[in-house]
Amino acid sequence: MLNDTPTSSTPATAAALPTARGPLSSAVLSALVQSPSDAGSVVAPVTDADPYGDDLHLALYLCYELHYRGLPGVDDAWEWNPDLLRLRAEMESAFLADVRAHVTVGGSAADEMDLLSTEHVDGSGPSFHLRDTGTAEQMREYLAHRSLYHLKEADPHAWTIPRLQGQAKASYVAVEFDEFGGGRGSRMHQNLFRDLLAAAGLDATYLGYLDRVGAPTLAPVNLMSMFGLHRSLRGAAVGHLAATEITSSPGSQRLVKALQRLEFPAECVAFYAEHVEADAVHEQVMRHDVVGDLIAREPELEADVVFGMRAIDHVENVLADHLMDAWSNGRESLRPAS
Template identity: 60%
Template sequence: MRSPIARTRRPLPRPCGELSAAVLEALRTPAGSPVPGVRSADPCDRDLHSALHTCYALHYEGFDGVDAEWEWDPGLLGLRAELESRFLAALHAETAGGADLDAELDELLAVPAEETGLSAFLRDEGQPWQLREYFVHRSILHHQEADPYAWLIPRLRGQAKAALVAVEFDEFGGGHGDRIHQRLYADLLAGAGLSPDYLHYLDVVPAPMLALVNMMSLFGLHRELRGAGVGHFAAVEITSSPGSRRLVDALTRLDADPACVLFYREHVEADAVHEQLMRRGVIGDLLAREPELRESMVFGIQATTMLEQLFTDHVLGCWCEDRTSLLAEVAEISRDATTLGSGAD
């Protein structure tokens, strides 16, 4: 049995603008201290998403040296609500909406004649340094994989609750701590020669991934957005298995460390089952109970697809220009490496 990974709370992230700097400054003081106003904040800007992610992180593992009472501080919650409002408005503005849930689900399942996208690129021509950059981006999500969906559980009833818990049970290792998907991803990072520490790479990940992770927390924390949360979760589970299969092929081609392959192979097998549980067990039963949530589910799927596409466009756009997709070079990522493992040169 593997020894547990030592956990220490992460220090506060670095500021990337006026808003995030003000939030960080407040969190260094006792809870109840004045918090900044929002003023102008672009809902697509990293400054807003860094500030929002910092607020949300207080509901997860928190930060070293931050007063625990900040989690429910009324002033900070008011600031967070304003940031959420701007982000949510931007998501609605960039999605078509509607009530044709079956069409959205069928689109997710459709297999194009010519596969494109990030996982297809990595499978066919990705280099070790590009896989490592991809792992760094996704670490911000996978370090808390499935946690935001746990907030949906008390907001569901009957078969919808039971099916969602069944999916979560697998995500959390089926009762085995060393099989929790968050742990498997930490093992993947270590196997690729990267740091497995919680949110270690937060400061180098640009806005598209932060926005995607913030959306998960936004949907999970608000009962009125439970339909969007279910739609998002379904979109993830439906698209995960094919994408993971492509990444297994990429890692096999590059003779990657077994821990890297294991993470994605686990998702090929598990998420093929989860897709049916989400579509029939969760969505089907929830709509039978609350048909008014159909449009919210559509919104959750569309918002997920849109943000994933923004992330893909950013990463592939940078790589096509032969430059890093991160905000700064990561010391562990070498463009000269020919293999993908912790011992790669």
């Protein structure tokens, strides 16, 4: 059960590093607590690792976090350490190969976006469950899982901006501008989610739930970080954001109804209500001005755009299955507190 009680003195970032979950995360954590100049080679076996296991995804998440806000007590010089980057590349290759193995190829971006925009009234999954029959505790668990992304919302996609050109770039930035609050810090979606967590009685610190979530939660965030940090995957990054914006509005509407039914505070409802309206507009911008313009300029990227859309669907389905399996069997979906 979640019993976190945030206060006004809550630090911006988690105070401690997470616990290792295997040889990969152990190797990364053992290195990060040292100075890069004093540490030896960062070596760990990737070949035999589960590409969708907790160990690999925690290790990969830690490597990526060095490019965001950094990690508590970790020297920022680790960000470009050649040994760590080499290990990260091996883990990325394993993860990417696994995603590709689960995603079909072919088809047009336009057809894929049409498919994503088709709303199934009798659908299933966490947002449907929470809207109709989910408990307040399950909602709190859901919010804890989502904190690993929403407290850095829009940051992973921002890496893609310098890799775009023309109208696609201008419109992509317009979408990101809205995600970052339209120039108002208090309206940044990251900050709105922090307010949501605090209002729900949850830990609102950045990385606050890193030790409580497994690969199903980490993989979706790792996927967008990987897409954003590789120019060769810029098409997939655009497809990822397009799919996010297309599917966000109806899903957010269900969560608004869930939060209202469960009588959560107004700050919680406000976060998802913001996404209902904003992302409905973003869908059209992404569809025509970003994806359409990108493919017109670089038609060879269309397959990558489609891959990005299907890849996010795959990793989100894994997370949905994890949540629904736990809840349908009366289990907590988070890892035990250490």
